[in-house]
Amino acid sequence: MDVVNIFLTSELGESLEDFVHDQRRFTFDRLGPEGPRRLVEGPMWAFVDWVMPELAGLEMCRRLRADTRTADAHVTMVLEEDDPEDRRRALRAGADDYVIGPLTRTAVLDRVLALQSRGVERQATRRFELGALTIDMAALQARWNEQPIVLRPNEFRLLRFLAENPNRVLTREDLINGLGKREPPIDERTVDVWIGRLRRAIKAAGGGNPLRTVRSLGYVFDLS
Amino acid sequence: MDVVNIFLTSELGESLEDFVHDQRRFTFDRLGPEGPRRLVEGPMWAFVDWVMPELAGLEMCRRLRADTRTADAHVTMVLEEDDPEDRRRALRAGADDYVIGPLTRTAVLDRVLALQSRGVERQATRRFELGALTIDMAALQARWNEQPIVLRPNEFRLLRFLAENPNRVLTREDLINGLGKREPPIDERTVDVWIGRLRRAIKAAGGGNPLRTVRSLGYVFDLS
């Protein structure tokens, strides 16, 4: 059984260490602005307080996601009261779920054990942040400045592939292959339609146009 | 450390009280048809005899689960002999495990201590709150804003699994595996029917639709 690594922004860690000391199935680490103090392997859970001494919880959340060491962590946001708006903000910042505080020892363990025992394999939760654009691979959702972009499956795949290769001209052939379309062979001109649809979707979410056309070659995802 | 409350349907309690009297970590209570005599806090263990003077053990078991005061209790059924059929019946009635009788003082304490140190797991998966939705593992009941949702066993498991993995797309395969259905292999399209039935049940309880379809991929439990 893997060791479960639990990160907390509050002082609860030491108390928990006593509580489950004999089990040797958990490690606890205080989570500061610079992230976890040690590098760890195995599943990670982070409990982030809404208000923190040095850093806002939402910002902490974003940092965890941006940090490759902790991008896979399951992040639970600890809210002080049940404000729907806060909940949404937490989730948008990258939290996986939330609890209404204050955080107790049992709440932590309940949560971790419950999710761990039944949870699906936590695939690398890649989360791209490219300027105003955010792509959440777990929820399969894209946003422009927190505003959700309504995408059809193919459009999402296209955006993802483009975002994975920013600042690089991708030919129509690249894109067709990148989306894994082999059978039946796709007409290259179809890519133009894909791009058009994707642009329209981003625009509908109030976004700009990060997709630049490179005449006679292909398209670039412009990061600037 | 919390006090552990032990309920017994047999007379063993007084004997135990002497046995561990000095430790002050346990309370003992005789369990009659009307449930425990006093209200308690903290972890609860109940040992229910298969045959009881006034009430069948199975019925006792069900009552414990139905009673909100004891829904969280860890229920151990005391069987007289090792009948596989009885074991299954006990578990179905809501027991967490069983011992083959007769029950002795040491058996009780061994059991409680063993389970308690092995993990808080028993308590862990007991209760869940996600926005308007409450899932009570012990009572096997879900509610939407206090309004009970009438669920069949499979629907309950589905809801539980979805709720344990919020905000992430679960493929039909994930869901089938998550419910532990390997044999016989389940048709993926069947999941659609599960979802449909679950949605209808939630709606019938006046709930919204937290289950979002992600076309060509799967479903998400939307927490927001």
Place this chain on the structure above:
DNA sequence: CAATCCAGTCACAAACGCGTCACACCCTTG
């Protein structure tokens, strides 16, 4: 300036994916 080339867009038909229903087969209960 004319001839090309190329990309953006539209409309449409085919394919696809999902929700739902009815039915058959359990397994349980009395």
Place this chain on the structure above:
DNA sequence: CAAGGGTGTGACGCGTTTGTGACTGGATTG
């Protein structure tokens, strides 16, 4: 053993998605 509820499955229908051809206008080239 009969009755009833829970569950998996095939089938049907509808809405959505998607690839394509055609048209248009702007850019490029000689």
